[in-house]
Amino acid sequence: MAGSPDELHLRKRPLKINTKTTPEEETATSATKWEGEPVSPAGRLFHQPTFNCHIISIFGFGTPVNVDTFIEGLEATLVRHPRFSSIPVLDESNCKKVLRWRPVEVNVKDHIIIPSLSSDPTSPSSNDQLVEDYVSSLSLTTVDHSRPLWEFHIINIPSHESASAAVFRGHHSLGDGMSLTSLLLACTRQSDDPTKPPSLPPRRAGSLYAGPRPETGIWAFLLWIFSFVVLLWHTFVDMLLFVASMLFLRDTETPLKGHKGVEYARKRFVHRTIRLDDVKIVKNAMGCTVNDVLVGVTSAALSRYLYRKHCETNDEKKFPRNTRVRSTLLVNIRPTPGIHDLAEMMEGGKNNAKYGNLIGYMMLRFPIVIHEDPLDYVRQGKAIAARKKNSLEAVSTYFSGKLILKLFGIKALTLHYQSYMNTMKVVMAVDDSVISDSHQLLDDFVESLSIIRIAAEN
Template sequence: MGESDNNGMVSMEEEEEEQPLSPAARLFHSPSFNCYIIAILGCNTKFKPDVIKSGLEQTLLKHPRFSSKLVADDGQRWTKTIVDLEDHVIVPDLDPNIDFADQLVEDYISELTTKPMDLSKPLWELHLLNIKTSDAEAVGVFRIHHSMGDGASLISLLLACTRKTLDPEALPSVPENKQAGSTNSGGFWWFLLAFLSVLRLIWNTLVDVLLFGATVMFMKDTKTPIKGAPGVEHNIKKFVHRTISLDDIKLVKNALNMTVNDVVLGVTQAGLSRYLNRKYAGEAEIDGGEKHRKSNLPKSVRLRATILVNVRPTVGIQALANMMEKGSKTRWGNLIGYILLPFTIALQDDPLDYVRKAKATIDRKKRSLESICTFSGGVLILRTFGVKALTIHFQSYVNKMTIALAVDPNVIPDPYQLCDDLEESLKLIHDAILKKV
């Protein structure tokens, strides 16, 4: 945390005293879909609450959403209020030498998912857990109502609350996304290729929208051991994570000329396939490596993921000052669309087939306006699909990639086994690349 400057938070104080809730924000407050974002940060030193609060006063509280509450009469407007940090920074009294600290943190976070937030105050909390876990000296837990912003907005805010190590007065640099420009050189052939690209875009979009409509009406996923019953989205969630090597992912990416997202999706398909194969076989039948190679999966499994997509015209993480400018195309808020991504659930003889199939699927979705169409119909989408029994997040930091799972323990009682399968799947894919070198 640090002092604000003209490149960070000051410009946001010029916001109007009251702002209406966006349609997406109103949806996130609906009784059937009251959604929170929970972010967990590990620190290599113990937290000093007074220092944290002082930093928040100079950064977070200057943001209009974090210093506003819902108007009590209709709940449809944000209005500025005075923030008492004692109500938002929670420091539970914990034994710093407690055994099983990792389990305590998991239980603490799970308990947060059952507690509603006080609508009479700004809808955010920071819990400071000064206990040593297996990978941190202390753990901070943010709980933020999803109506306050999406992932792109909140990561930009987090960056604006930090400063460079070498220059404590300077904001961190936000990398620019350099997109290759196109020219109209080539005459007839360029025109023909552009025309065919537009036709493919229209066709893919039409197919995707029709498939989405069919999904809403009748085309459901196959009943599998990870598919929860109706209402599962309201159950308590268990959060677990596993950190893997980002360098291993990049090695696969570079060798196959793919993106990190392609590899991550391939690893996810492989990990889910291993996990479901074990469930269908039964734990007692699948202890050895030979049994892992025997497929116990049904011949045809329809399993699809709902992927959130940033629909801002400018991709990537933007500087917060840019997001807060009036009329900005990278504006703050919940600007997210959705795509239905079919997963290939099968045991592949070649582990690299998982990432090849993932790349083909993602490339196809990139040539579709499905996310734009679903952004417009966000209310229907979220009411139809909600948040199911399993949510998977991938977050990179420096040379590590953290896999974070949010599961319903009644449906997935062994989330660490799923983490093992995801990690093992990356190892198999990584090793398959090394054999080809």
């Protein structure tokens, strides 16, 4: 999340940090001295003074956290990863200014924070609010830029979901969500064989977009040519809408859009658990994907929320037609890093694991409408997802992250879906001053999925 306005005012440019050097390094050439990997284009965006972005993740545990054991685990895994043992430094050699990662020594204890919170061991619900308030306060500060850009906050307070929690906060330049999730899994081992990393389904390979491949025969070749032309056309239309958004096309004023300066406001992090089986019931009944269902559920939940807010604040019950609500959807544009590759990276081995921020952007419009048939939300979601898959919009916008930020800014609502085992978390970061009833909005997601699932079963 963005830092406070005072912090951003002081940080006019990327920090130049003086790390300890040996006599040999002092006499080394520039080429030898600056061997660090350049920060990716997306990573440089996250270091912009007006967009100092962090990732905050909460991990719940079944037992209280043993801090000493936790530190030992980090020393054996995470801090061995090059990105988590380096700092971004401005390389001004050869008359060029390049932000590079430079390795430094890591003292893990400097990255462990144990807050003093007054909890009630007999009231898990009040502790939930205590943890929620503490995590929300992290959105107003930033990590220490004089050392590797990550930290863990250990909260040994029981809640209704866990006996304790560890809150990870890391600068977004460390990697995107896919890289960090893969890295986290690479730090774990199988319960039946502690020497092996967890086994996962085969990672995706190939291009982001969907389209038939040429097989044999003239008709197959013509079909491939046609699909390629459609791909180019969709990409052209998407980029044309991108330019139109830059010039005149704006979203409708709604509570989701937020106000000027919302990127600096305190964010509240809330979540709700839904059953992944419910999502799969709809997926199987509709012949679509999990993501298609989630797009439909999101459209339904936002429609319910906005219709209710409109009726509360307007005498006329009729909701304005053609309400435009769009989301900037982040898309992973490279194959997922292999768990074994990342494990080897932390063990010091050489491999070709692709790590970091390699993400593109899509503009996704959510239809704001109340359908009589709840399954129409999923049908629309399926059509939207299919259309976006047949476009190179995400690849085309990879290098334009700064422009996208300027065009759309930071909205009052950020939404994530995270699946684990047989559950799925709906996670939101909201601006309290704009969306004060964030838990009610979560109820809208739960209710929307329930209505859609019941319709799918009948």
